[in-house]
Amino acid sequence: MYKYYPIYRLTIMSDYFLKCSKCNSTYAFNIERKLCNKCGQGLWLEVKTTSLDKYDEEQGIWKYGGILPSVRKEFKISLGEGESPLQKSLRIREKTGISDLWIKDETIEPTGSYLDRCSALFVSVVLNMGYEKILTYSTGNLGASIAAYSSRAGIKTHVQVRPTIDLGKLYQMIIYGAEVKVVETFKEKKGIKNTAIAVEYDPLINEAKKTIMLEIFLQLNRRLPDYIILPMGEGGLVYATYNMLKEIRRLNPTVCKTRIVGVQSEGCKPIVNAFEKGLDFVEPEAESKGRIFDVSVPNPKFGIAALRAIRETEGVAVSVNDREIFEAISLLAEKEGILAEPAGSLSIAGLLKLVREEVIDRDSTVVCVVTGSGLKDPKVMKEIAHRKSNLGVLIEELSGDFKLSSTKTAILRLLSEREMYGYQIWKGLREKYGINVKIPTVYQHLNELVEKGYVKKGEARTIMGRRREYYSLTERGEALV
Ligand SMILES: [Zn+2]
Missing domain, CATH: 3.40.50.1100 (Rossmann fold)
Structure with missing residues (x-):
C-alpha cells in the first residue's frame, strides 16, 4: 500500500x-x-x-x-x-x-x-521516513500496541520481551503478527538497515x-x-x-x-x-x-x-x-x-x-x-476472581493451570475442616467420599498439592509413640475450597 x-x-x-x-x-x-x-x-x-x-x-x-x-x-x-x-x-x-x-x-x-496514542505517532513518523521494519524492546504493552499499528501500516515488527511478560500481552503481539523473541535483558542494537527502534523511553x-x-x-x-x-x-x-x-x-x-x-x-x-x-x-x-x-x-x-x-x-x-x-x-x-x-x-x-x-x-x-x-x-x-468468588476449582480447571482430580478435591475438602495426618486423610476419603486408594497414593496427591501451594506440611509431632506429619490448607488452598 x-x-x-x-x-x-x-x-x-x-x-x-x-x-x-x-x-x-x-x-x-x-x-x-x-x-x-x-x-x-x-x-x-x-x-x-x-x-x-x-x-x-x-x-x-x-x-x-x-x-x-x-x-x-x-x-x-x-x-x-x-x-x-x-x-x-x-x-x-x-x-x-x-x-x-x-x-x-x-x-x-x-x-x-x-500507548496506542504513542504507537499511532511512532508508526506514522517512521512510515513517513521510509523505514520498513520496527524493532521494539518492551515490558509488554508497548510491544503489543506497536505490533497492531505496524500491521495496519504494513511494516514488519520484531518485539523483544522478557520472560516475565504478562500472558495477555504476549498473545496480542503474536496474533498481531509480530515476531517475538524472549531475552533475559535488553541489549539495544543500533544501525540495523531500514529498521526503526522503539523503546519505552523513546522521545517520539x-x-x-x-x-x-x-x-x-x-x-x-x-x-x-x-x-x-x-x-x-x-x-x-x-x-x-x-x-x-x-x-x-x-x-x-x-x-x-x-x-x-x-x-x-x-x-x-x-x-x-x-x-x-x-x-x-x-x-x-x-x-x-x-x-x-x-x-x-x-x-x-x-x-x-x-x-x-x-x-x-x-x-x-x-x-x-x-x-x-x-x-x-x-x-x-x-x-x-x-x-x-x-x-x-x-x-x-x-x-x-x-x-x-x-x-x-x-x-x-x-x-x-x-x-x-x-x-x-x-x-x-485470576487471583482476584479467586478471592472474590467460591468458584476456585472451576477457575483453576478452566484456566488449565491444574486439573484437580476428584481425589485431590476431596483431600482439600477434608483439610478445610481441620488439619490431618496421612492415615486420617486416607480414612476420611474412604468413609466420607467412598474413594478407595492406597496410602502411598494419598501421599503422592499430598505432595502434588504441596508443590502447587494449596497444602502445607506442618512440623512432625510424636503422638503415642508414633511420628505424625500434619497437613493443612494454605491461604491459596482455602481460596480454592
Ligand atoms: Zn542531559
Whole structure:
C-alpha cells in the first residue's frame, strides 16, 4: 500500500528537535538517538504548538495535530485511538468524598492501553521516513500496541520481551503478527538497515502522551483539574503531562494550576524514594521486586524530570502495595464498571491512599488516569476472581493451570475442616467420599498439592509413640475450597 519515499527522511524533521529532560542539551532529531549523550537521561521532542483545538475531520490522535510533529496525510496511521471517555465518578466519589472526581478511561483504546496514542505517532513518523521494519524492546504493552499499528501500516515488527511478560500481552503481539523473541535483558542494537527502534523511553513515544492531558482539558470545557494522578514507570507520562500543562497554561494564563501526583508500586519505587528523601536525583534500584512489570523500572530515564515536575507543580509522589493495588482494581470494576490492569489502576490506589492520609482536599477537582485494560493480565484477574468468588476449582480447571482430580478435591475438602495426618486423610476419603486408594497414593496427591501451594506440611509431632506429619490448607488452598 505504501511506497518507500526516502526523500522525506530529509525534509520531515525540520519542525522539531530533541532536548534533554534533565540538562537541557539539544540535539537535531535522529530516530536512533534515545538518550542524552551528556547525562544519560531521557530526551524530549520539542514541537511547536500550533493549536490546542481539536480537528474533528481527522482520525484518532491526529485530531490533536496542533501539538504533534507534522506527518504527511498519506502516512497518518490510526486505529481510532484517543478520545477516551472522561467519566465522572459516581460511586468511588461517594467512598472518597471527593466532590469532583473524574476517571480518564484508557482501557478502551484499540489494544487496551494508552500507548496506542504513542504507537499511532511512532508508526506514522517512521512510515513517513521510509523505514520498513520496527524493532521494539518492551515490558509488554508497548510491544503489543506497536505490533497492531505496524500491521495496519504494513511494516514488519520484531518485539523483544522478557520472560516475565504478562500472558495477555504476549498473545496480542503474536496474533498481531509480530515476531517475538524472549531475552533475559535488553541489549539495544543500533544501525540495523531500514529498521526503526522503539523503546519505552523513546522521545517520539513519549510525545504522544501529551494528548491525554490536552484531551482532558478539552473534555472539561477548557478547565484544568486541581490534581492529576498518574502511574509512574520510566516517568515519561508524568513528564509529558507536565509539558502539556505548561503549554496549556502559557496559552490560557487564567486556568488553575494542576498538581501532578505520580504513583509507583512498593516493589519498585525509585522516584518515590527520591521524593520522600528530598533528593534532586533518583537512585537506581538494584533490581525490581515489583510484581507489576509494565511500570517496574529500577532506573527510570525520566526519573529526574518526573521528580522535578511533581515538585514544581506542588504535587506528590506516592507508593502503594500489592494489596492496595488489588483493592483498587476491584473497586474500579465494582463501583465504576472499568476493568483495569494493575499498572492501570495505580492512580486509583494512589488516590485512595492520599484521601486516607488527608493529602487531597475533598473539594478538589481530581482526574485519575487509568492506563490499561485488565484482560491483559489473566494471572492477576485470576487471583482476584479467586478471592472474590467460591468458584476456585472451576477457575483453576478452566484456566488449565491444574486439573484437580476428584481425589485431590476431596483431600482439600477434608483439610478445610481441620488439619490431618496421612492415615486420617486416607480414612476420611474412604468413609466420607467412598474413594478407595492406597496410602502411598494419598501421599503422592499430598505432595502434588504441596508443590502447587494449596497444602502445607506442618512440623512432625510424636503422638503415642508414633511420628505424625500434619497437613493443612494454605491461604491459596482455602481460596480454592
Ligand atoms: Zn542531559
